[in-house]
Amino acid sequence: MAAPRFHTPVALAPADVGREIALPDTLAHHAVRVLRLVAGDAITLFTGAGGEFTATIVRVDKRGATVRIAGFDPVERESPFVLTLAQAIAANDAMDYAVRKAVELGAAAIAPVVTARSAPLPAGARGDRRLAHWRQIAVAACEQCGRNRVPEVAAPRPVAAWLAGWDGEGIVLDPEAGRSLPRLSPPLGRFAALIGPEGGLTNGEIAAAKARGFVAVRLGPRVLRTETASVAVLAVMQAMAGDFR
Numbered sequence: 001m002a003a004p005r006f007h008t009p010v011a012l013a014p015a016d017v018g019r020e021i022a023l024p025d026t027l028a029h030h031a032v033r034v035l036r037l038v039a040g041d042a043i044t045l046f047t048g049a050g051g052e053f054t055a056t057i058v059r060v061d062k063r064g065a066t067v068r069i070a071g072f073d074p075v076e077r078e079s080p081f082v083l084t085l086a087q088a089i090a091a092n093d094a095m096d097y098a099v100r101k102a103v104e105l106g107a108a109a110i111a112p113v114v115t116a117r118s119a120p121l122p123a124g125a126r127g128d129r130r131l132a133h134w135r136q137i138a139v140a141a142c143e144q145c146g147r148n149r150v151p152e153v154a155a156p157r158p159v160a161a162w163l164a165g166w167d168g169e170g171i172v173l174d175p176e177a178g179r180s181l182p183r184l185s186p187p188l189g190r191f192a193a194l195i196g197p198e199g200g201l202t203n204g205e206i207a208a209a210k211a212r213g214f215v216a217v218r219l220g221p222r223v224l225r226t227e228t229a230s231v232a233v234l235a236v237m238q239a240m241a242g243d244f245r
Contacts, residue, residue: 003042003054004035005143007150012047014072020058021067028064031057043067046142048150051075077146079106081242082190085234086111086162086170088197089118090226098195098227099134103141103151105234106242110138111192112156117199121156131155159194159205163212166192172201172209173229177216181233184215186241193233197226 006027023031031037039057045067046052051074055067085102089095089112102110112134114121121127135153142150157165168190171181194201194209201209210216219232238244 003044004031004037005044005046005052005146006031007139007143008045008047010045010047012045012053012069014051016053016069017072019069021069023065023067025064032060032065037065042070045069046148048142048148050148052148075148078149079108079238079242081106081187081238082108083234083237083242084109084111084166084168084190084192085230086113086159086166086192086194087230088113088115088159088195088201088226089121089156090197091119094198094225094227095119095134096137098230099137099153100141101227101231102234103138103147104145105231106147106238107151107234109152109154110134111154111162113159113162113194114156115159115197115205116202118197127156159201160208163194163208163214166212168192170194170209170212170214171217171233172206172214173219173233174206174216175200175218175223177218179215179217181217181219181236182240184217184240187237188241191237191241193230193237195226195230195233 037057039060041057043055044052045055053072054070056070057065058068059066085107087098099110138153139150169187170192172194
């Protein structure tokens with residue numbers, strides 16, 4: 001059975017092999033109180049900067065847990081295809097799903113965008129908590145799928161502002177497009193996929209994306225939910241240009 005993986009905010013380096021460190025409180029609680037790990041159990045730690053550390057729990061007490069760093073593995077599990085998912089903000093569960101699966105499927109970054117038909121985004125502190133929640137989902141997905149670099153989940157922006165700042169290639173989903181996604185040539189550089197919300201992007205939003213050089217594509221004859229469309233696009237693009245090949 002593979003050792004449980006944990007993202008840690010503690011700065012670690014290969015030179016730390018052999019050291020004992022105290023786990024942060026939240027991490028220690030999850031390891032000891034939730035997973036019921038005990039002294040002698042192995043875990044894997046990663047900081048998000050690349051590579052991962054093997055470690056062994058050496059002490060568990062009321063104050064927390066201490067581990068000994070046993071080794072460092074510079075393994076990389078990132079896709080060679082650098083894709084940003086520009087996801088129109090969806091309802092809570094759908095957006096959580098889209099973020100989680102984008103991380104599992106190797107997206108390099110996730111850009112939540114506000115569109116005419118996207119789900120409401122709370123203002124102020126509630127909106128900040130929503131963004132923090134998505135970022136924590138990205139961390140948890142990395143723990144689960146083996147990634148050692150946590151993709152950025154950017155602060156939400158209006159789709160027009162996001163398009164104005166994007167300087168790479170891209171596609172925009174349009175059920176009326178004349179071209180299907182698998183007919184594209186595999187992209188070579190930075191690439192983005194713009195996915196509309198439930199109800200889709202407006203004609204004006206699609207036109208704005210095309211004016212920025214995005215290619216409009218369709219995903220077959222059926223209407224997909226926004227979170228399903230995100231997964232389908234990422235899977236197809238990874239098969240075309242990424243690490244599914």
